[in-house]
Amino acid sequence: MAVQTIPPGQVHGVVGGHVQDSNGSDAGRLWDVLVDDDGRPRAAVIDYGGALGIGRRKVAVAWQVLHVAPEDPTHPIHLSLTRQQLGAIPEFKYGSGPTTLGNGR
Amino acid sequence: MPQPRSLHGLDWLNFFVANVQTGFGPFIAVYLTENRWTTAEIGYALTIGTICSLVSQVPAGALVDGMRDKRWAVWFGTLSISGTALMYALSPTQMSVYVAEVLHGLASSVIGPAIAAVSLALVGRAAFSERIGRNARFASLGSGLAAGVMGAAGSFVSAGSVFWLTAALGVPALMALRMIGHATGQPEAEAEQKDATAGMAGLKELFLDWRLLTFAACVVLFFISNAAMLPLAATQITKRHPELADIIIAATIVIPQVVVALLSPWVGRSSDRLGRRPIMLLGWMMLPLQGLLYASALTPFLLVLCQLLSGVSAAVFGVTMTLVAADLTRESGRFNLTLGALGVAIAIGASISTTFAGIIADAFGDSTAFLGLALAGLAGALLLWLVMPETGVAAAPPPPSMGVPSTVVAG
Numbered sequence: 001m002a003v004q005t006i007p008p009g010q011v012h013g014v015v016g017g018h019v020q021d022s023n024g025s026d027a028g029r030l031w032d033v034l035v036d037d038d039g040r041p042r043a044a045v046i047d048y049g050g051a052l053g054i055g056r057r058k059v060a061v062a063w064q065v066l067h068v069a070p071e072d073p074t075h076p077i078h079l080s081l082t083r084q085q086l087g088a089i090p091e092f093k094y095g096s097g098p099t100t101l102g103n104g105r
Numbered sequence: 106m107p108q109p110r111s112l113h114g115l116d117w118l119n120f121f122v123a124n125v126q127t128g129f130g131p132f133i134a135v136y137l138t139e140n141r142w143t144t145a146e147i148g149y150a151l152t153i154g155t156i157c158s159l160v161s162q163v164p165a166g167a168l169v170d171g172m173r174d175k176r177w178a179v180w181f182g183t184l185s186i187s188g189t190a191l192m193y194a195l196s197p198t199q200m201s202v203y204v205a206e207v208l209h210g211l212a213s214s215v216i217g218p219a220i221a222a223v224s225l226a227l228v229g230r231a232a233f234s235e236r237i238g239r240n241a242r243f244a245s246l247g248s249g250l251a252a253g254v255m256g257a258a259g260s261f262v263s264a265g266s267v268f269w270l271t272a273a274l275g276v277p278a279l280m281a282l283r284m285i286g287h288a289t290g291q292p293e294a295e296a297e298q299k300d301a302t303a304g305m306a307g308l309k310e311l312f313l314d315w316r317l318l319t320f321a322a323c324v325v326l327f328f329i330s331n332a333a334m335l336p337l338a339a340t341q342i343t344k345r346h347p348e349l350a351d352i353i354i355a356a357t358i359v360i361p362q363v364v365v366a367l368l369s370p371w372v373g374r375s376s377d378r379l380g381r382r383p384i385m386l387l388g389w390m391m392l393p394l395q396g397l398l399y400a401s402a403l404t405p406f407l408l409v410l411c412q413l414l415s416g417v418s419a420a421v422f423g424v425t426m427t428l429v430a431a432d433l434t435r436e437s438g439r440f441n442l443t444l445g446a447l448g449v450a451i452a453i454g455a456s457i458s459t460t461f462a463g464i465i466a467d468a469f470g471d472s473t474a475f476l477g478l479a480l481a482g483l484a485g486a487l488l489l490w491l492v493m494p495e496t497g498v499a500a501a502p503p504p505p506s507m508g509v510p511s512t513v514v515a516g
Contacts, residue, residue, distance in 0.1 A: 013141070015138075015141075015143075016138040016139055031144070048343070049340075049343035049347075049350055049351060049354075050340070050343055050350070050351065050354050051256060051351055051352075051354045051355035051358060052131040052256055052355070052358055053130075053131035053134070054335060054336055054358060055336070055339030055340055055342060055343045055350065055351075055354040056343070057343050057344060082347070083347035083348070084347045087343070087344045087345060087346075087347045091340075091344075
């Protein structure tokens with residue numbers, strides 16, 4: 001079997017990572033990645049808000065608004081959305097219903 | 106009279122055990138996510154803990170009832186929760202976390218009722234209501250403070266630090282336990298000890314006691330109404346007030362703790378003076394009121410107001426549940442078993458609540474969900490009012506010849 005080697009620092013685990021909004025404030029964590037039938041990432045589920053687990057909500061955002069920032073150790077994932085914009089996205093739920101994505105437009 | 110040293114020990118035991126119990130619960134999901142656990146795996150682990158706690162409530166209660174010295178149960182519970190925290194901190198691997206969850210489930214079903222039993226053995230029936238009020242005050246101060254400190258540690262240090270902190274707080278809890286003297290010297294406690302081993306016949310009698318069944322139904326309805334209320338409201342606040350939501354929510358989590366700390370001793374005393382029923386009605390009625398307020402408008406101000414009301418109902422519930430359980434087991438001595446059964450009622454109510462509110466909210470919106478929760482609370486209050494009898498013996502009015510109460514002169 002042929003193996004492929006990727007040099008260090010070129011790929012990053014993202015699930016569970018802290019997310020920062022476009023104002024530079026904390027916007028929770030990346031909870032899950034939603035992929036289409038071909039396995040390409042389409043959206044990310046962000047879990048944010050609240051305190052001690054109360055008041056958290058999950059929203060799905062388009063993959064394009066996500067930027068990986070490995071140089072930022074505390075918040076390796078940046079969003080080009082604000083928390084206000086996250087508030088406008090309906091709650092994400094796993095299941096057969098339609099998924100509304102926040103895309104910043 | 107119990108030794109003052111024992112009574113102070115009991116104060117601090119309530120405080121530190123509450124520290125330990127509040128501890129790491131809310132941080133498990135975050136911590137395991139940080140350690141690259143998947144959502145499904147975290148779900149399994151938490152389900153193991155929940156099921157274990159549910160299944161062990163009643164047998165653990167029976168076991169504690171049969172113990173001569175209930176301090177051992179508190180000792181086991183405290184050590185187990187600290188041990189659980191340590192296992193999480195040292196090794197967030199599957200095997201270790203699953204074992205920790207089993208232990209945590211067992212410990213959490215033993216510890217609360219066992220502290221109540223130690224208190225009963227220590228102070229006796231006459232001073233029990235007052236004592237339970239005081240226990241609730243210290244426990245609430247402990248969990249409020251722990252929530253604040255652990256929340257800060259979780260956000261500013263690391264989720265892992267919360268587990269170390271919880272493990273360490275087991276030490277002062279055990280030191281407080283050591284201050285409490287052996288209390289089976291109470292003649293009442295001795296009598297209960299004998300009866301508790303009477304056998305299975307009494308068990309059937311207990312679970313067919315319609316007063317217990319009615320009260321358990323009231324407890325289930327209380328939690329159907331109560332458990333989903335704050336989470337549902339807080340999520341909406343997060344959605345609508347992105348700037349301030351996190352701080353508002355943190356504050357509103359602490360508000361009921363403060364109210365419980367202030368109010369519980371009064372609840373304890375009044376349950377003796379006025380009887381359990383009027384006090385319980387007051388507490389249960391706060392639930393439909395909250396539901397209606399949330400349904401009418403959802404603002405940060407209303408969230409604060411409703412959390413004040415929630416504090417009143419929490420203070421009433423915490424104290425009166427223990428008192429009613431003690432009242433109903435005056436002859437049988439199966440106090441911990443009864444508290445265990447009521448613990449199951451709490452778990453059932455709370456799990457129905459989340460599902461019930463979620464289904465209504467999805468179909469008809471949040472306002473309707475709040476009305477549904479209010480209705481469950483109202484049903485509980487009506488059941489209390491119309492069916493539940495008074496269980497306290499001291500509810501009889503004082504003889505009219507008593508004249509001016511001495512407390513008035515004392516001022």
